[in-house]
Amino acid sequence: MTNIFGTGASKIFRDRSVLSSRYMPEELVGRDKEIKELVEIIRPVLHHGEPANAIISGNKGTGKTTVVRYVLKQLIENIEKDDLNVVPVFINCQKINTTSRIIQEILNKVSPEAEVPKTGLSMGRYYRALWKALNETHYTIIVVFDEIELLKNHTILYDLSHAGENMSIEDDIFIGIIGIADDLTFHGQLEQSIVSALQQKNLVFRPYDSDQITQILEKRNTSAFAEGVLNSEIIKLCVELAGEEGNASKVVALLEKAGNIADTLGSGEITQEHFRLANEEMGDSELIRSIEKLPFHSKLVLLSIVKLTNELNDKVTTGQIEALYRKFCEETNTDPLGRTSVSRIVSEFDMEGFISAPVRSRGRYGKTRLVALKKSPHKIVTALHSDYRLNQL
Numbered sequence: 001m002t003n004i005f006g007t008g009a010s011k012i013f014r015d016r017s018v019l020s021s022r023y024m025p026e027e028l029v030g031r032d033k034e035i036k037e038l039v040e041i042i043r044p045v046l047h048h049g050e051p052a053n054a055i056i057s058g059n060k061g062t063g064k065t066t067v068v069r070y071v072l073k074q075l076i077e078n079i080e081k082d083d084l085n086v087v088p089v090f091i092n093c094q095k096i097n098t099t100s101r102i103i104q105e106i107l108n109k110v111s112p113e114a115e116v117p118k119t120g121l122s123m124g125r126y127y128r129a130l131w132k133a134l135n136e137t138h139y140t141i142i143v144v145f146d147e148i149e150l151l152k153n154h155t156i157l158y159d160l161s162h163a164g165e166n167m168s169i170e171d172d173i174f175i176g177i178i179g180i181a182d183d184l185t186f187h188g189q190l191e192q193s194i195v196s197a198l199q200q201k202n203l204v205f206r207p208y209d210s211d212q213i214t215q216i217l218e219k220r221n222t223s224a225f226a227e228g229v230l231n232s233e234i235i236k237l238c239v240e241l242a243g244e245e246g247n248a249s250k251v252v253a254l255l256e257k258a259g260n261i262a263d264t265l266g267s268g269e270i271t272q273e274h275f276r277l278a279n280e281e282m283g284d285s286e287l288i289r290s291i292e293k294l295p296f297h298s299k300l301v302l303l304s305i306v307k308l309t310n311e312l313n314d315k316v317t318t319g320q321i322e323a324l325y326r327k328f329c330e331e332t333n334t335d336p337l338g339r340t341s342v343s344r345i346v347s348e349f350d351m352e353g354f355i356s357a358p359v360r361s362r363g364r365y366g367k368t369r370l371v372a373l374k375k376s377p378h379k380i381v382t383a384l385h386s387d388y389r390l391n392q393l
């Protein structure tokens with residue numbers, strides 16, 4: 001009987017793990033300066049000193065997490081070689097974002113045998129357990145908060161950075177804090193007391209330019225794909241299709257998708273057509289994800305735009321949109337938002353690229369937007385109908 005996976009051999013892939021988001025490249029493209037800055041922040045711990053704190057911010061896919069992991073990996077080599085009393089702790093705030101869970105995570109690394117109940121203790125007791133473990137082990141810790149904007153309560157940043165001053169931990173034990181944020185304004189949103197406690201260095205990662213994106217892809221090419229599968233011309237196309245925002249994750253994901261399509265079709269190489277298909281698939285799933293995440297009122301406004309442009313086969317005005325939106329609110333027993341909020345939602349859709357909505361003057365009748373859809377109405381409606389509340393409309 002033939003095996004349902006086929007022969008298992010691929011004409012396309014040599015090593016798919018190279019395209020996974022967890023893959024750590026041996027060399028990082030275009031981030032020498034940022035790596036150096038981060039090394040300087042951490043370096044004091046090599047000689048029993050106090051590390052600085054840092055907030056790293058930058059758009060998605062600019063290598064923030066990768067750079068931090070890269071530097072920590074090398075730090076761990078030093079810790080092992082020189083038997084240093086230093087422990088890095090990496091916390092993904094998407095998964096762990098409450099103070100008690102964060103303290104437990106640090107405790108797990110510092111003193112795995114300490115038995116601390118997962119729930120039921122007061123915050124003070126969680127903290128005391130942590131200070132005790134640090135005083136006993138004499139570990140200096142470097143706590144990385146990835147996606148720090150998802151942290152439920154910022155006071156942990158204050159408490160960790162003040163532990164030495166309020167004498168909870170001995171004066172030769174240090175706690176370094178590194179926050180990673182997609183939101184470029186995150187450090188500006190921290191309360192003044194926390195900024196004063198952290199005295200952090202703010203590092204901003206710029207988007208990659210198209211040469212850097214090309215280099216990132218070329219380095220993956222040789223290890224991920226069999227020889228001759230992907231040529232430089234096609235890499236150029238990948239950069240043109242997805243490289244504009246300087247987001248390395250997006251281009252690596254597109255490369256993997258195109259490879260999958262070529263593999264499934266039994267092709268011996270990745271072609272322009274495979275990239276076109278991969279790009280279409282990626283665009284669709286991004287669009288669907290962002291529509292599904294919209295607040296309910298925004299969904300109603302978007303549905304109004306789609307229905308009107310479809311019925312009238314023309315551009316529609318904000319007034320027409322608002323009238324249909326109000327009707328939908330009535331049908332779903334929802335209190336409608338006011339005119340200004342509806343206009344704000346329409347202009348957000350314009351910024352997101354769902355619609356084009358230039359403002360037009362109507363003389364003495366004021367101004368309106370002339371709204372046209374920029375995405376397939378069919379795909380938008382399908383995404384909207386995944387919300388059962390809109391099914392009846």
Ligand SMILES: Nc1ncnc2c1ncn2[C@@H]1O[C@H](COP(=O)(O)OP(=O)(O)OP(=O)(O)O)[C@@H](O)[C@H]1O
Binds near residue numbers: 020031058060061
């Ligand atoms: N300088 C680089 N050289 C090689 N690969 C890189 C580089 N920067 C990023 N990458 C790759 O791009 C992908 C995204 O990187 P990373 O997750 O570090 O970005 P990020 O800025 O933390 O983004 P996000 O905010 O979405 O987590 C990873 O697959 C990573 O390996």
